[in-house]
Structure formats: C-alpha cells, structure tokens
Amino acid sequence: MLKNKIADTPLYIMMLSIHGLIRGHEMELGRDADTGGQITYVTELIRALGRNPGVDNVDLVTRLIEDPKISSDYAQPEEQLSNNTRIIRLPFGPRRYLHKEVLWNYLDLMVDKCLLWMRQQPRLPDFIHTHYADAGYVGLQLSKLLGIPLAHTGHSLGRCKKARLIASGRKERVLDKQFNFPRRIESEEAILAHASIVITSTKQEAMDQYGLYENFRPRLFMVIPPGTDTSRFSPPGKRNPPVNAISMVDRFLHEPEKPIILTICRPDSRKNLHRLICAYGEDTELQEAANLVIIAGNREDLREMDEAEQTVLTDLLFSIDRYDLYGKVALPKHHSCEDIPDLYRLAAQRHGIFINPALTEPFGLTLIEAAASGLPVIATEEGGPTDIIANCHNGILVNPLDTNSISNALKSALNNPRQWKKWSKNGITGVRQHYSWDAHVSSYLKQLHRLLRRERKQIRRDIALFQHHGKSPLPFSHHVMISDIDNTLLGDRESLSQLVEWIRIRSQTMAFGIATGRSLESTVRTLKEWKVPIPDLLITSVGSEIHYGKTLQPDLGWKFHIRYKWRRCAILEALKDIPGISLQPDDNQREFKLSYYVDQPVATSIDDIAQLLKKLNLHAKLIHSHGEFLDVLPVRASKGLAIRYLAYKWGLPLKSFLVAGDSGNDTEMLLGDTLGVVVGNYSPELHHLKGQTQIYFAQKHFAAGILEGLAYYGFADKNRNNLSLEHFND
Numbered sequence: 001m002l003k004n005k006i007a008d009t010p011l012y013i014m015m016l017s018i019h020g021l022i023r024g025h026e027m028e029l030g031r032d033a034d035t036g037g038q039i040t041y042v043t044e045l046i047r048a049l050g051r052n053p054g055v056d057n058v059d060l061v062t063r064l065i066e067d068p069k070i071s072s073d074y075a076q077p078e079e080q081l082s083n084n085t086r087i088i089r090l091p092f093g094p095r096r097y098l099h100k101e102v103l104w105n106y107l108d109l110m111v112d113k114c115l116l117w118m119r120q121q122p123r124l125p126d127f128i129h130t131h132y133a134d135a136g137y138v139g140l141q142l143s144k145l146l147g148i149p150l151a152h153t154g155h156s157l158g159r160c161k162k163a164r165l166i167a168s169g170r171k172e173r174v175l176d177k178q179f180n181f182p183r184r185i186e187s188e189e190a191i192l193a194h195a196s197i198v199i200t201s202t203k204q205e206a207m208d209q210y211g212l213y214e215n216f217r218p219r220l221f222m223v224i225p226p227g228t229d230t231s232r233f234s235p236p237g238k239r240n241p242p243v244n245a246i247s248m249v250d251r252f253l254h255e256p257e258k259p260i261i262l263t264i265c266r267p268d269s270r271k272n273l274h275r276l277i278c279a280y281g282e283d284t285e286l287q288e289a290a291n292l293v294i295i296a297g298n299r300e301d302l303r304e305m306d307e308a309e310q311t312v313l314t315d316l317l318f319s320i321d322r323y324d325l326y327g328k329v330a331l332p333k334h335h336s337c338e339d340i341p342d343l344y345r346l347a348a349q350r351h352g353i354f355i356n357p358a359l360t361e362p363f364g365l366t367l368i369e370a371a372a373s374g375l376p377v378i379a380t381e382e383g384g385p386t387d388i389i390a391n392c393h394n395g396i397l398v399n400p401l402d403t404n405s406i407s408n409a410l411k412s413a414l415n416n417p418r419q420w421k422k423w424s425k426n427g428i429t430g431v432r433q434h435y436s437w438d439a440h441v442s443s444y445l446k447q448l449h450r451l452l453r454r455e456r457k458q459i460r461r462d463i464a465l466f467q468h469h470g471k472s473p474l475p476f477s478h479h480v481m482i483s484d485i486d487n488t489l490l491g492d493r494e495s496l497s498q499l500v501e502w503i504r505i506r507s508q509t510m511a512f513g514i515a516t517g518r519s520l521e522s523t524v525r526t527l528k529e530w531k532v533p534i535p536d537l538l539i540t541s542v543g544s545e546i547h548y549g550k551t552l553q554p555d556l557g558w559k560f561h562i563r564y565k566w567r568r569c570a571i572l573e574a575l576k577d578i579p580g581i582s583l584q585p586d587d588n589q590r591e592f593k594l595s596y597y598v599d600q601p602v603a604t605s606i607d608d609i610a611q612l613l614k615k616l617n618l619h620a621k622l623i624h625s626h627g628e629f630l631d632v633l634p635v636r637a638s639k640g641l642a643i644r645y646l647a648y649k650w651g652l653p654l655k656s657f658l659v660a661g662d663s664g665n666d667t668e669m670l671l672g673d674t675l676g677v678v679v680g681n682y683s684p685e686l687h688h689l690k691g692q693t694q695i696y697f698a699q700k701h702f703a704a705g706i707l708e709g710l711a712y713y714g715f716a717d718k719n720r721n722n723l724s725l726e727h728f729n730d
C-alpha cells in the first residue's frame with residue numbers, strides 16, 4: 001500500500017518542469033528560448049538533492065516529446081540520472097515539440113497523466129516542487145487533489161514580462177494572444193495563494209517582481225541563490241589550453257592574444273547585446289584594449305530562425321559592419337554546452353572580463369559561472385547581479401541603458417591589473433562560499449522539513465478535532481462507492497446513519513462519492529440537512545461537474561474534457577420556442593447543463609428535439625428522467641462518463657466502483673463494468689435493467705437497499721476480496 005512517510009525521514013520529492021528540452025547529458029542549452037537557465041537549474045538541483053542524505057528519491061517529471069526534429073532522447077519515458085534521481089517523461093497533447101506559450105491548452109491532460117503515474121509509484125511524494133507557471137499550474141492541482149504541499153520556483157514572471165513588453169511599445173491585446181498572459185498570470189496568482197513556499201534566487205525577485213501580484217505574502221518567500229557546478233566551472237590553472245574554444249574564437253580575430261570581453265546569452269533583445277556592441281564599436285580605445293566575443297546561441301541559417309532571434313543577430317552583424325569591427329569581434333555560429341566552461345577559462349587566461357548588460361536579469365547564472373572561472377564581471381544593475389557582486393566583490397554594476405557607463409566600466413576593469421587579480425580571486429572564493437549547490441540544498445531541505453513538521457502538527461490537530469485535513473483518500477483507495485442522492489441515499493434516516501458509519505470505518509481504503517442531478521450548492525445543503533459528511537467525490541449537475549472533498553476542489557481536467565463541441569448559447573436559443581418544455585429555475589442552469597421541465601402530454605418528443613439539434617449541427621446529450629425532467633449536456637458529460645473519467649484519472653479499474661441509483665439518469669453509471677445496485681424503491685424506467693449482469697436489484701429501500709447491495713457484493717470487505725486488486729497491494 002502507498003504510504004506517506006513522516007517528517008525528517010529522507011524525503012521523496014517530485015519536481016515538475018514542463019517546457020523546453022531536458023535530458024541528463026549534452027544539454028541543448030540555448031537551442032531555443034525555452035531551453036535555458038531553468039533547465040540547468042532544475043537538473044543541477046536534483047543532482048545535488050540526490051547527493052544529500054536527507055533525500056531518498058527525486059523524480060523530475062516533464063513532457064515526453066516525439067518529434068523527428070529533435071533527439072529521440074526526449075521520447076524516453078524514463079532516464080536514470082543517478083541511483084536515486086530520474087527524469088520521468090509523460091506524453092500529453094500533441095506529440096511534437098511545442099513552445100511553452102502553446103502548452104497551456106494541454107496542461108489539464110498532464111494533471112491526469114501525473115496522477116496515473118503517481119499511483120503506480122511505491123510512495124507518494126512528500127513535496128511537489130514546480131518550476132515556472134506551467135508546471136505550477138499542474139502541480140497546484142496535484143497538490144490540491146492529493147493534499148501534498150507545494151513548493152514553487154517561478155524562474156520568470158508573467159506580470160513582469162508583460163509590463164516590460166508594454167513599456168517597449170507593444171499592444172496589450174496582441175501580447176496577451178501571443179504569450180497567453182492572462183492564463184499565465186492567473187495561474188501564478190493561484191500558485192501564490194496556495195503554495196507552502198516560493199523559492200527565489202534573489203531578494204529583488206521576491207520583493208519587486210512577486211510584489212506585483214495580488215497574492216503576494218512576504219512570509220511565503222525564501223531566497224536561496226542557485227548553486228554553481230564548481231567541478232565544471234573552475235579557473236584555468238595548469239590545465240591544457242582549451243583547443244576547441246581557441247579555434248572557435250580565434251579564427252575571427254586579428255590579434256587573438258588580446259584580452260577577451262566575453263558575453264554568453266540567448267539572442268534575446270532583453271539581453272541588450274545591441275547596446276554592448278555599440279559601446280564597443282563607438283570606443284576605439286576599448287577596441288585597442290580587448291576583443292569582443294559574443295556567444296549567442298547556435299544557428300544554422302539565419303534566415304530560418306525565429307523572428308525575434310533573427311532580429312537580434314542581424315542587428316549584431318549589421319553593427320559589426322557599420323563600425324567595421326572585422327577581426328575584433330567573434331560571433332561563433334556553434335558551440336556545445338561542453339565548450340562553455342572552456343570559454344570562461346580562455347577569457348580568464350587572457351585577462352579578460354565577462355559582461356552581462358541585460359536590461360534586467362532575474363538572477364545571472366552566467367556571472368557566477370564566470371566568477372567561478374576566475375573571470376571578473378561587469379553586470380547590469382537591474383535584478384539579481386546586485387546580490388552577486390555584493391556577495392563576491394568581483395566586479396562592478398552598470399546602467400544597461402547607458403552606453404558610456406558600459407564602455408568606461410570595461411576599460412577601467414581591463415586597465416587595472418592589480419584590481420583584476422583581486423576580482424578574479426574574490427570571484428572564485430565568493431562562489432564557493434555563497435553559490436554552491438550543496439549549500440543551496442542544505443538550506444532548502446531545512447525549510448522543507450520545517451514545513452512538513454508544521455503540516456503534521458496541523459493534521460494531528462485536525463484529527464483530534466475530528467476535522468477533515470485536506471488529504472484526499474483517493475490515491476490510497478482500493479474501492480470507490482458512489483451513490484445517487486435523491487431516493488437512493490436519502491429517504492430513510494435510520495438506515496442512512498448505518499450506511500454513514502459503514503463508510504466511515506472504511507475511509508482508509510474506500511473513497512465515498514455521490515452522483516446527482518442537483519447542483520453543487522444544493523447537494524452540499526441537502527447532505528448537511530441529512531447529516532451526511534461531505535463525500536470525497538462529488539459528481540453533480542448530472543455529471544457535468546466534478547469536485548473533491550470538503551474543500552470542494554473542482555476537477556479542472558473534467559471541465560476541459562467535456563467542453564468539447566459545447567455551444568451553450570446556441571442550444572438555449574434553438575430550444576427557446578419548443579412547445580411543451582420550459583426552463584427550470586436559474587439555480588439549475590449551469591455552465592455545462594441546461595435543464596427543462598417536460599410537460600408530458602403536449603411536449604415535442606425527446607427524439608424530435610434530438611433531431612432538431614442535429615439539423616442545426618449542435619452537439620448535445622439529452623437525458624430524460626422521472627418523466628418530468630430534461631437535461632441537456634455536452635456529449636462527453638453524464639454521471640456514467642464522469643465515473644469512467646475518474647477511474648482513468650485515479651488509476652482504478654471500473655470493477656472497483658460500486659454505484660447505487662434509483663432512476664433514469666442513473667442508468668449509464670449502473671451499466672458496464674461497475675458493480676450496480678438498484679434500490680428497492682426504484683422508478684419504473686429502470687425496470688429494463690433487470691437481469692443485466694452486475695446490476696443487483698435490492699429488496700430494501702433507500703440506504704438500506706444500498707447496504708443490502710454492498711453485502712451482496714462483499715464490497716470493500718477484506719474477507720471477501722472478490723475483486724482483482726493484486727496490483728494495488730505491495
């Protein structure tokens with residue numbers, strides 16, 4: 001059986017990072033905008049976690065991609081990184097590679113894929129840690145559904161990016177469409193409202209950037225700068241000369257022995273390479289002092305590149321030509337991720353400088369890598385670099401909008417050998433002290449343990465007070481019992497209280513749900529009146545809505561799934577003047593359910609209505625019950641289909657569901673592989689189900705009938721385990 005370990009025992013952490021290309025070796029950093037710093041951060045974090053004795057296992061869950069344009073490595077469902085860390089790839093949505101902006105529509109599918117996968121694991125994670133808003137959206141649902149605490153790292157934020165683009169003169173409407181900002185920001189807000197901890201790399205990121213959000217709570221944040229892999233990034237020392245890096249750079253340069261001004265970044269306009277090349281191009285003294293080496297991603301044919309990247313690169317090439325910088329500037333077409341440490345070392349060897357002139361830099365990982373390599377830095381004063389320079393004292397900050405400030409800083413750094421030496425040394429020791437992954441992980445784990453202890457205390461308190469503690473029993477359940485409400489569960493108080501007790505003693509291994517035509521609000525009200533505890537699962541409005549437990553957490557995946565071809569307004573309009581049917585009160589009309597009263601004698605037949613909708617090319621499901629109600633639902637919705645969806649989502653065979661009902665709108669859930677129970681007081685429309693396999697007709701009425709059915713099947717009875725559940729036991 002799945003178990004949740006107690007705090008301070010080694011943790012199992014589930015990381016979620018969804019976009020870009022992630023693999024454990026030869027990472028394709030800079031291949032596109034989605035495969036950058038976040039990917040390095042995440043993979044190095046999990047490796048360092050794996051090394052720490054406080055951690056049992058780490059799984060990094062990402063998207064499985066099958067695309068002839070990218071390596072088949074990204075189509076491997078599982079990649080072992082070390083003995084206790086893995087990358088798990090789950091397919092969802094289209095198979096091909098997709099940029100992060102278009103992944104939004106498929107994220108609900110990812111939630112279901114994760115749940116199914118999690119159920120197959122020997123243990124549930126102690127923490128879910130998500131990276132960026134897309135993974136945060138998925139992790140938020142998992143966290144709420146499973147009651148597992150959520151840690152989040154934003155990496156970059158929608159509100160900030162949007163504000164920046166608007167400031168640069170772009171139109172809000174166009175931006176929203178291109179970048180899906182409303183969805184991103186909405187989910188960032190929801191993450192902030194729910195997460196147990198948000199990790200940022202700098203104080204500035206926590207206060208200034210997250211400060212723009214409505215759900216900003218300063219106490220939520222913990223600043224832990226990312227580590228640097230000091231085994232990769234180290235000073236030149238007595239190593240052999242980095243031949244590859246030398247040949248890559250030197251073929252551009254007339255006087256290659258001169259110091260190198262090095263910059264490494266994606267060709268993104270925000271990185272402000274334009275200003276850098278102007279600073280260099282306009283200053284002949286600077287050109288005398290050093291060469292400029294720009295490593296800006298990889299490219300094949302410029303003309304086939306992404307428009308934004310193309311703009312940045314062509315601007316660089318035009319500027320080289322305009323200032324006639326031939327022989328002074330190197331702009332290599334290709335580099336691999338293995339070349340990067342050598343490039344820093346080469347620049348350090350030649351007494352150069354690293355510069356990051358970005359308009360804003362959330363953290364500035366490259367500055368730390370440069371520092372670790374013994375290369376002094378000049379960095380933008382906007383964002384994370386302020387922390388880095390304050391910690392390491394290995395360079396100076398510049399105003400990224402001021403060309404002169406950039407060239408002056410470079411010159412003064414290049415022309416002062418004593419200072420250069422000091423900065424170089426300071427950088428190396430500063431990184432060891434402040435920016436190692438092991439240091440990162442130990443603060444990180446301390447915090448996670450603290451949060452888990454706090455949560456355990458809360459749960460113990462809740463249990464003592466007989467309160468629900470938010471953890472869903474579904475991942476541990478072997479059985480699910482689902483009952484209709486009116487005339488099935490409710491009708492006889494005495495047997496109902498027996499049934500409630502029967503359910504309570506099985507709550508560890510059995511989930512309890514209801515499936516009803518009532519709305520969520522009316523369901524909750526009615527259950528309260530009858531003193532039935534709020535079930536683990538609520539299928540309401542004839543299966544058009546699913547919610548979970550006391551917190552009434554909605555199943556967003558179901559909403560997304562049934563939205564298919566649903567044109568509510570058009571249907572409402574089409575049925576407006578049909579004789580013999582009239583709309584039920586407003587409370588009964590829902591986003592995915594239109595309900596009518598049927599005036600039997602004069603009503604147009606249900607078949608005629610179906611015909612009419614078909615003629616108008618409107619897709620809907622019509623459910624007629626008790627001879628007086630007509631529900632119009634999306635084609636994918638019904639109580640029965642909701643149960644099938646739940647079986648899939650939670651990885652339970654249909655046979656492990658027992659369903660009880662009394663009337664027409666229960667038919668679909670009674671049929672099929674579920675174990676059906678029809679209570680003795682059933683409506684005549686169910687008569688035709690008599691004799692069907694796996695539908696038991698009870699003698700007794702209401703809850704007593706359900707109890708009779710439960711006994712008949714030996715349901716959720718350890719001694720009569722007549723269901724094949726072997727694979728759920730370990």
Ligand code: GLC
Binds near residue numbers: 588625629631665
């Ligand atoms: C409940 C609902 C109603 C629906 C009927 C049949 O009474 O309130 O809207 O039509 O069930 O499903």
Ligand code: MG
Binds near residue numbers: 487662
């Ligand atoms: Mg009923």
